[in-house]
Amino acid sequence: MRAAVPAALTAIATFLLCVLAPLRELSGDSTPGRLGGTVLRCAGDFDLAHIDWIRAETDQDRVFYYMQRDQAGAHSSVFGPAPAVLVAIALLDFGEGDTIADTTLRTRERIAAALLLALATALLVIAARARRSGRDAVIAGAACALSFAGAASLGQGMWQATTALPALTGALATLAWRDRHPRLAIATPALLLLAVMLRPTIAPLALGLGITWALEVRDKRTWIIAASAALLVVSPLIVWNAIHLWSPLPIGQWKANARDTEHVFTVTGAATGIAGLLVSPARGLVWFAPLAVAGIVIALRNRAYRAIAIGLLVQLVAMAAFFKWHGGQAFGPRLLAEATWVAIWLALGTELALRRAIAIPAGAITVAIGLIGLLRFSPAQWEMRRRPEAHPSGFWAIADSPIPAALTAADVPDAFTAAPALSCERGELRSTR
Secondary structure (H helix, E strand, O other): OOOHHHHHHHHHHHHHHHHHOOOOOOOHHHHHHHHHHHHHHHHOOOOHHHEHHHHHHHOOOOOOOOEEEOOOOOEEEOOOOHHHHHHHHOOOOOOOOOEEOHHHHHHHHHHHHHHHHHHHHHHHHHHHHOOOOHHHHHHHHHHHHHOOOOOOOOOOOOOHHHHHHHHHHHHHHHHHHOOOOHHHHHHHHHHHHHHHHHOHHHHHHHHHHHHHHHHHOOOHHHHHHHHHHHHHHHHHHHHHHHHHHOOOOOOHHHHHHHOOOOOOEOOOOHHHHHHHHHHOOOOOHHHHOHHHHHHHHHHHOOHHHHHHHHHHHHHHHHHHHEOOOOOOOOOOOHHHHHHHHHHHHHHHOOOOOOOHHHHHHHHHHHHHHHHHHHHOOOHHHOHHHHOOOOOHHHHHOOOOOHHHHHHHOOOOOOOOOOOOEEEEEOOEEEEEO
């Protein structure tokens, strides 16, 4: 109970911060979740080809990067079913005979994302409250929510990471409180496995947390119950994957990336990726969330949290080896979004909490950059103008990088042109103006 009030207040503030910011499209990766939710409400399945302009492409054997023709014959999202399901819940009043404008759809999507981010923030505060005072726990939660990986990005759309974040922070909470409430140990593996099934790329990070859990749990009965609970929780996702992918694992995103390159992960490019994710002005964690870097460093020096810190480092290396280490269109190193939350928890929410001489300036920079991203950043200001994927030198330009671009723009430009409204007619979605 002592954590409930600060957690609830921080969650409410987080939600309001997300929904009161300018409405923008920060990445096309949220598109299949938004459209998938609309299809699920209208047609009752996950086939994006129910939308007329998508069907016009699939009829020509063309697919967008975020979709696949799966084993069930549908054109489903490579990011799995969760984003669509969650957006569909926000569209409960939409169905046969209804029409929804694109701006309305984006607004509903953001409300759903904001609720998930608020829940994740509340769970982070609860996790921090196990070792810190209520005030310090709120500061830890607020630092996460206000970072580039919080309201500025994951709270603005239904990214794959947005769906997984509450499960991950829930695992942190159960891990942090298990000394006083041993039964919570049963839930940690289930939450970690759920997070990985929703967001496969965070497997190294989840493994570090899992090892920390395993080192403290020696009761065979707890292991059996925890394993059974984990399999039960993720069974719907296993079934979905088996039907659509012919695999119990969420390999859709891997298959989509394999269409673009023979080497989805490459050791030869890891050095550039590590440098880019740490220090490049466009994606460097040192620029966007120095508080997270400090959290990893102090955790490496403590035996109780060392496995988590190593998991964070492996997460960094894995994302650096990804052929698109920069993560595509984004504000900051979004491939390290979940790692940033865990690292900030280490920095502020544990007994390893940073000294004020480090925590205050690192935290202030982390929050300030996050607020710039929330209130000022639009892809048109830098990503679309510099086209860094085609011209990689842009990732390393200090003077012309995302943060200065957001600060110097006179106004936040429109980041998208509203798409046609969608009308639900006999299970099909038709574009209408």
